[in-house]
Amino acid sequence: MNCGADNANATEIANQLRMAEHAGAHAHGLFRLPWYAGMLQSGKANGSAEPTIEQLTSSAIRLHGHNGFAPLALKVGRAPLIEAARAQGIAVLAMTRVMHIGALWPETSALAEAGLAAIAMTSAKPMVAPAGGKKPFFGTNPLAFAWPRGDKPPMIIDMATAAMARGEIQIAARDGHTVPDGAGIDPDGNPTNDPNEILKGAQLAFGGAKGALMALWVDMMVGPLLGEPYSKEQSRTGATDDGVAAGGEIIIAMDPARLSARDDAIAHGEELIKELLAEEGTRLPGARRIEARPHTEQNGVEIPASLHRTIIELCG
Amino acid sequence: MNCGADNANATEIANQLRMAEHAGAHAHGLFRLPWYAGMLQSGKANGSAEPTIEQLTSSAIRLHGHNGFAPLALKVGRAPLIEAARAQGIAVLAMTRVMHIGALWPETSALAEAGLAAIAMTSAKPMVAPAGGKKPFFGTNPLAFAWPRGDKPPMIIDMATAAMARGEIQIAARDGHTVPDGAGIDPDGNPTNDPNEILKGAQLAFGGAKGALMALWVDMMVGPLLGEPYSKEQSRTGATDDGVAAGGEIIIAMDPARLSARDDAIAHGEELIKELLAEEGTRLPGARRIEARPHTEQNGVEIPASLHRTIIELCG
Numbered sequence: 001m002n003c004g005a006d007n008a009n010a011t012e013i014a015n016q017l018r019m020a021e022h023a024g025a026h027a028h029g030l031f032r033l034p035w036y037a038g039m040l041q042s043g044k045a046n047g048s049a050e051p052t053i054e055q056l057t058s059s060a061i062r063l064h065g066h067n068g069f070a071p072l073a074l075k076v077g078r079a080p081l082i083e084a085a086r087a088q089g090i091a092v093l094a095m096t097r098v099m100h101i102g103a104l105w106p107e108t109s110a111l112a113e114a115g116l117a118a119i120a121m122t123s124a125k126p127m128v129a130p131a132g133g134k135k136p137f138f139g140t141n142p143l144a145f146a147w148p149r150g151d152k153p154p155m156i157i158d159m160a161t162a163a164m165a166r167g168e169i170q171i172a173a174r175d176g177h178t179v180p181d182g183a184g185i186d187p188d189g190n191p192t193n194d195p196n197e198i199l200k201g202a203q204l205a206f207g208g209a210k211g212a213l214m215a216l217w218v219d220m221m222v223g224p225l226l227g228e229p230y231s232k233e234q235s236r237t238g239a240t241d242d243g244v245a246a247g248g249e250i251i252i253a254m255d256p257a258r259l260s261a262r263d264d265a266i267a268h269g270e271e272l273i274k275e276l277l278a279e280e281g282t283r284l285p286g287a288r289r290i291e292a293r294p295h296t297e298q299n300g301v302e303i304p305a306s307l308h309r310t311i312i313e314l315c316g
Numbered sequence: 317m318n319c320g321a322d323n324a325n326a327t328e329i330a331n332q333l334r335m336a337e338h339a340g341a342h343a344h345g346l347f348r349l350p351w352y353a354g355m356l357q358s359g360k361a362n363g364s365a366e367p368t369i370e371q372l373t374s375s376a377i378r379l380h381g382h383n384g385f386a387p388l389a390l391k392v393g394r395a396p397l398i399e400a401a402r403a404q405g406i407a408v409l410a411m412t413r414v415m416h417i418g419a420l421w422p423e424t425s426a427l428a429e430a431g432l433a434a435i436a437m438t439s440a441k442p443m444v445a446p447a448g449g450k451k452p453f454f455g456t457n458p459l460a461f462a463w464p465r466g467d468k469p470p471m472i473i474d475m476a477t478a479a480m481a482r483g484e485i486q487i488a489a490r491d492g493h494t495v496p497d498g499a500g501i502d503p504d505g506n507p508t509n510d511p512n513e514i515l516k517g518a519q520l521a522f523g524g525a526k527g528a529l530m531a532l533w534v535d536m537m538v539g540p541l542l543g544e545p546y547s548k549e550q551s552r553t554g555a556t557d558d559g560v561a562a563g564g565e566i567i568i569a570m571d572p573a574r575l576s577a578r579d580d581a582i583a584h585g586e587e588l589i590k591e592l593l594a595e596e597g598t599r600l601p602g603a604r605r606i607e608a609r610p611h612t613e614q615n616g617v618e619i620p621a622s623l624h625r626t627i628i629e630l631c632g
């Protein structure tokens with residue numbers, strides 16, 4: 001708030017950062033606070049944005065974020081999306097003009113806690129080469145899927161289509177470490193394990209050409225389908241150094257109680273999960289976040305002293 | 317028809333096989349005809365199935381396939397799905413009790429030719445190990461995405477979440493070839509390039525753990541969300557040796573004209589595609605199928621003499 005956010009926006013950002021810290025997802029936690037502050041101080045983000053809702057049809061809702069941060073927009077869009085999905089079996093929230101630097105599991109998780117299956121996708125400025133290409137074209141373009149589990153925390157898949165997070169490559173470069181095969185290519189398009197060369201060249205999608213197609217899919221869903229800039233377009237429309245510009249996010253919510261031909265969709269999902277976990281060596285995606293929560297909620301979280309100082313300065 | 321299909325089913329199967337051959341996708345072409353015949357002769361498939369439509373909501377349609385083949389079901393479901401997506405911006409076709417052994421690009425392509433973006437997913441009996449696991453759990457669980465391009469053929473992503481097609485591994489085993497890294501594991505869970513060991517062990521998803529999460533996503537969408545058997549469940553519910561049982565397919569259709577905040581969604585998609593193709597070394601997914609068509613439509617296709625004999629025998 002000291003940097004220019006109003007109470008509503010600051011509260012939802014704080015909620016999101018706290019959720020991330022409790023889940024042990026520090027890269028999406030307080031570590032991001034200086035970024036939010038910087039976006040406010042530079043005037044790139046609208047700290048008092050009031051997201052508005054436009055009901056396009058019974059199943060399609062457009063949210064206009066007015067260049068504000070995603071957390072408040074997600075809160076505003078949630079209730080109408082849940083209502084539409086329950087009534088129609090499927091509904092879409094087409095979010096425009098929002099700045100999204102968080103993970104996608106908070107919003108998909110909230111929908112799954114309301115009994116819905118949910119898909120979310122968003123994009124960012126170019127960092128990842130397309131199949132066969134040498135230069136950055138796609139953002140890390142994450143996608144998420146959440147499945148409701150009744151009284152249990154939802155099952156959540158939340159992954160960048162990039163092989164590695166940008167931050168991990170930057171940290172490896174800073175610390176002089178190599179990165180695994182498949183993380184990226186140098187400016188000539190040759191595979192490399194040198195993070196500095198990748199930062200000059202391009203990251204790669206996970207899983208080679210097929211993963212690059214996933215990145216393209218996300219780019220189409222978040223760009224032309226919503227009428228928001230695709231990754232490459234974002235590089236010309238005010239993306240920050242952190243790869244985030246005001247842009248699109250798509251969330252599709254589906255109601256298993258409406259769509260399933262059985263009358264026990266949640267129990268059916270539990271059968272799948274039980275069989276999966278009965279396999280030696282398997283675990284559910286997102287399990288680490290769920291396991292971290294009781295400990296961090298009880299004992300608090302540790303943050304670096306330097307980050308603490310930065311935050312204190314922002315408040316000064 | 318000689319093996320037990322009625323005219324409506326035989327016609328749509330023939331249309332699908334012809335489309336695949338024209339696109340140069342021989343693995344989904346006449347090569348599959350003996351499988352269709354076998355499923356009819358064994359009584360596992362219903363050759364005179366009349367798919368029925370249940371309009372669940374304005375945006376959700378359930379199709380009951382009555383254990384028939386997918387091609388006629390897809391034809392029957394198409395018009396109501398297109399109508400719902402155009403009216404609502406988004407709509408879902410929840411297909412149940414269909415036998416699907418084809419590619420997913422024919423159905424997504426048909427929707428994109430009607431101006432819609434489309435997602436399709438289906439599953440099969442276990443062949444692919446989950447992340448961390450050693451034994452088959454997921455089918456090759458393909459997913460597809462189609463984007464409309466106005467007068468041009470749609471852009472279509474259509475890929476198995478398995479690293480390799482089952483047939484490619486079987487052919488490598490038959491011919492004594494090795495397969496690339498990442499294709500699968502032996503019965504002890506060790507990576508191997510020996511296709512025989514993989515057939516005894518398990519295939520792997522493309523892109524390691526992240527690809528395995530994509531397979532899990534498809535399994536949830538096609539199984540518990542629709543109330544149809546998930547991959548592992550299919551192994552107990554009449555899956556054939558070819559990995560196909562009567563089961564689910566989900567198709568989500570979205571109307572860019574409704575969802576885009578711009579009034580030129582198709583032109584916007586073309587901007588993305590133009591920029592992508594301007595990158596050295598890139599091409600559009602599905603380009604090979606589109607390029608093959610004029611040649612094969614004019615000159616016909618070649619099939620192995622042995623396949624020709626088999627087909628003649630089926631007609632005898």
